[in-house]
Amino acid sequence: MVAIAAKKKKNVENFIAKKTKKEEAPVVKNTKKNKIDDILSGDDSEQIDEFETESGSSSDDSEDDNQLKDDFLAGKNIELSSKAIDDKRARQQKEADDELKLNIQEETEFRLPTKEELELEALGPPDLPSLQRRIKENIRILSKFRTLKQEGASRKDYTDLLKTDLSTYYGYNEFLIGMLSEMFRPVELLELIEAFENPRPMCIRTNTLKTRRRDLADVLLNRGVNLDPLGKWSKVGLIIYESQVPIGATPEYMAGHYMLQSASSFLPVMALAPQEKEKIVDMAAAPGLVFANEMKKQRLHSLSANISRMGVTNTIVINYDGRELTKVLGVNSCDRVLLDAPCSGTGVISKDESVKSSKSIEEIQKCAHLQQQLILAAIDLVDANSKTGGYVVYSTCSIMVMENEAVVDYALKKRNVKLVSCGLDFGEEGFVNFRQYRFHPSLDKTRRIYPHKLNMDGFFVAKYACQVHSDTVMVLMEPVFNTWIFIATLDLFCSTLEKNYENVNLKKVSNTNPIPRSDVPSETIEQDLNLNDTDADGQKSNKRQRDDDEPQETEDLNETPLDNGKKKPSSKLTEKKTTSKTNVKDNENEVSPPKKRKKRVFPSREEVSKAR
Numbered sequence: 375m376v377a378i379a380a381k382k383k384k385n386v387e388n389f390i391a392k393k394t395k396k397e398e399a400p401v402v403k404n405t406k407k408n409k410i411d412d413i414l415s416g417d418d419s420e421q422i423d424e425f426e427t428e429s430g431s432s433s434d435d436s437e438d439d440n441q442l443k444d445d446f447l448a449g450k451n452i453e454l455s456s457k458a459i460d461d462k463r464a465r466q467q468k469e470a471d472d473e474l475k476l477n478i479q480e481e482t483e484f485r486l487p488t489k490e491e492l493e494l495e496a497l498g499p500p501d502l503p504s505l506q507r508r509i510k511e512n513i514r515i516l517s518k519f520r521t522l523k524q525e526g527a528s529r530k531d532y533t534d535l536l537k538t539d540l541s542t543y544y545g546y547n548e549f550l551i552g553m554l555s556e557m558f559r560p561v562e563l564l565e566l567i568e569a570f571e572n573p574r575p576m577c578i579r580t581n582t583l584k585t586r587r588r589d590l591a592d593v594l595l596n597r598g599v600n601l602d603p604l605g606k607w608s609k610v611g612l613i614i615y616e617s618q619v620p621i622g623a624t625p626e627y628m629a630g631h632y633m634l635q636s637a638s639s640f641l642p643v644m645a646l647a648p649q650e651k652e653k654i655v656d657m658a659a660a661p662g663l664v665f666a667n668e669m670k671k672q673r674l675h676s677l678s679a680n681i682s683r684m685g686v687t688n689t690i691v692i693n694y695d696g697r698e699l700t701k702v703l704g705v706n707s708c709d710r711v712l713l714d715a716p717c718s719g720t721g722v723i724s725k726d727e728s729v730k731s732s733k734s735i736e737e738i739q740k741c742a743h744l745q746q747q748l749i750l751a752a753i754d755l756v757d758a759n760s761k762t763g764g765y766v767v768y769s770t771c772s773i774m775v776m777e778n779e780a781v782v783d784y785a786l787k788k789r790n791v792k793l794v795s796c797g798l799d800f801g802e803e804g805f806v807n808f809r810q811y812r813f814h815p816s817l818d819k820t821r822r823i824y825p826h827k828l829n830m831d832g833f834f835v836a837k838y839a840c841q842v843h844s845d846t847v848m849v850l851m852e853p854v855f856n857t858w859i860f861i862a863t864l865d866l867f868c869s870t871l872e873k874n875y876e877n878v879n880l881k882k883v884s885n886t887n888p889i890p891r892s893d894v895p896s897e898t899i900e901q902d903l904n905l906n907d908t909d910a911d912g913q914k915s916n917k918r919q920r921d922d923d924e925p926q927e928t929e930d931l932n933e934t935p936l937d938n939g940k941k942k943p944s945s946k947l948t949e950k951k952t953t954s955k956t957n958v959k960d961n962e963n964e965v966s967p968p969k970k971r972k973k974r975v976f977p978s979r980e981e982v983s984k985a986r
């Protein structure tokens with residue numbers, strides 16, 4: 375006992391020493407105590423409190439105070455000390471006055487640049503500090519528009535400038551910045567974009583087949599890894615702040631004690647939520663089987679390597695296009711399907727900056743079309759009459775509505791399934807209304823994860839599920855590149871997994887397909903998604919071409935956002951949207967020539983990051 379206590383104490387000391395060195399943790403602030411509470415016993419809390427006190431004592435103020443204290447102790451004249459205090463106060467007052475003056479100056483000075491000024495600006499390299507100031511000022515004005523706006527200027531003048539400035543400053547293409555600005559208010563848009571500039575914290579998932587999180591944390595702490603539990607919602611995750619050893623090459627990693635995984639990626643398996651009794655009892659009674667399918671041959675090697683490293687033994691790796699799986703495994707042959715679909719990656723820009731400028735409407739449509747096909751195949755694999763149910767979880771690391779709510783809504787219309795809660799008590803509700811689109815009301819049961827809100831990768835989860843009482847077959851469709859397979863398996867086998875989540879999101883209620891729903895408006899986003907006449911179900915789509923003069927809604931930066939960041943459907947109609955829509959359609963069908971645009975001069979990536 376004494377030896378264990380001493381070891382724990384040493385761990386704490388190590389931990390504290392490391393914490394002092396590291397920068398402030400991105401997700402969990404003030405967590406040293408939490409961590410110790412969670413990982414170790416309470417004996418060392420005094421030291422931790424001490425550390426916290428010490429760590430907060432290096433400000434300018436305390437330096438000044440120490441100086442005063444030293445002077446006083448050295449017997450210097452008390453008047454001197456008093457003068458020093460007065461000087462300090464005067465200095466602080468002057469700084470505050472200067473800042474106030476600067477603010478007033480900025481408030482009165484900001485004006486929208488003229489067309490000529492903008493044209494001139496576009497000819498030279500961008501002045502990034504001025505752009506940054508202008509973005510901030512613009513957003514400040516937009517958030518108090520009536521009071522602060524320039525006389526005669528419209529909201530659109532400001533939002534157009536904002537979109538252009540954001541594109542130039544952060545390197546986004548016009549399409550993506552336009553899409554994002556339709557989803558978020560200006561302040562939140564900037565928060566999101568800023569969040570994409572920074573990496574998310576590294577997380578690991580404990581392989582509970584081989585170890586316990588507490589033991590793993592202990593070993594890693596001793597190796598010089600600075601870590602914390604990943605929050606109350608996960609019992610197996612650890613967040614890594616800093617490490618003196620490569621996390622992907624420790625002996626514990628090699629031995630399959632953990633898996634590197636982003637926090638968002640924990641969610642689909644949580645949403646699938648096999649319940650403890652079902653898993654353990656039923657699995658022991660009739661061992662579970664996981665089909666891990668991956669279409670790309672070159673990814674099979676790492677998939678198999680992971681499976682074997684993690685000690686997973688109940689898995690069959692197969693190599694098919696997910697859309698063909700019903701032919702391979704049979705229609706209505708499975709109890710659950712997890713579809714972590716291939717997507718545009720617009721939720722993980724911090725991992726892949728190229729997404730900022732490489733994604734176009736055509737590419738998003740292409741992804742969405744494939745996702746539609748995959749989700750139908752996933753549902754078709756599930757047996758609605760299965761004793762255990764038949765749940766499908768759909769997830770993407772995209773934040774585009776077209777790849778998420780629109781795909782889920784599409785499946786609701788094409789199959790006899792229903793949405794139920796994901797069982798995740800965080801994240802934003804999925805959109806029910808977006809621009810002119812109206813999705814099924816139950817879409818509010820899906821979950822959106824944003825980096826600026828939760829410091830997790832942008833993600834979307836919807837659970838397509840049937841009630842399960844014991845697991846016999848689980849198909850991880852396509853997605854299992856390197857994680858789901860054993861994660862799902864671990865969750866099936868182990869009693870330490872997350873639970874207490876409502877078990878269903880989209881429930882397959884019948885193996886027959888529905889007649890078209892009449893409770894939704896005929897025009898939905900799916901019509902925008904289908905690039906050709908055949909829909910994802912292989913049937914002729916009833917896609918209706920939008921008349922060019924059909925009224926469109928305003929850009930959402932011009933609309934009043936709802937409190938939760940969603941936009942109220944607006945009845946205000948503008949020409950602008952019709953124009954941009956026509957341009958998109960022009961690309962597809964060449965109806966009319968797109969408007970000529972001046973080519974913008976973008977700074978090089980190096981230029982931008984250097985300046986920033």
Ligand SMILES: C[S@@+](CC[C@H](N)C(=O)[O-])C[C@H]1O[C@@H](n2cnc3c(N)ncnc32)[C@H](O)[C@@H]1O
Binds near residue numbers: 670696715851855857
């Ligand atoms: C989002 S990733 C899956 C990531 C995985 N779940 C993980 O956590 O590591 C999507 C995967 O879908 C695969 N894929 C793309 N098109 C597919 C298709 N038609 N059928 C099956 N898999 C496909 C890609 O090769 C990629 O590995």
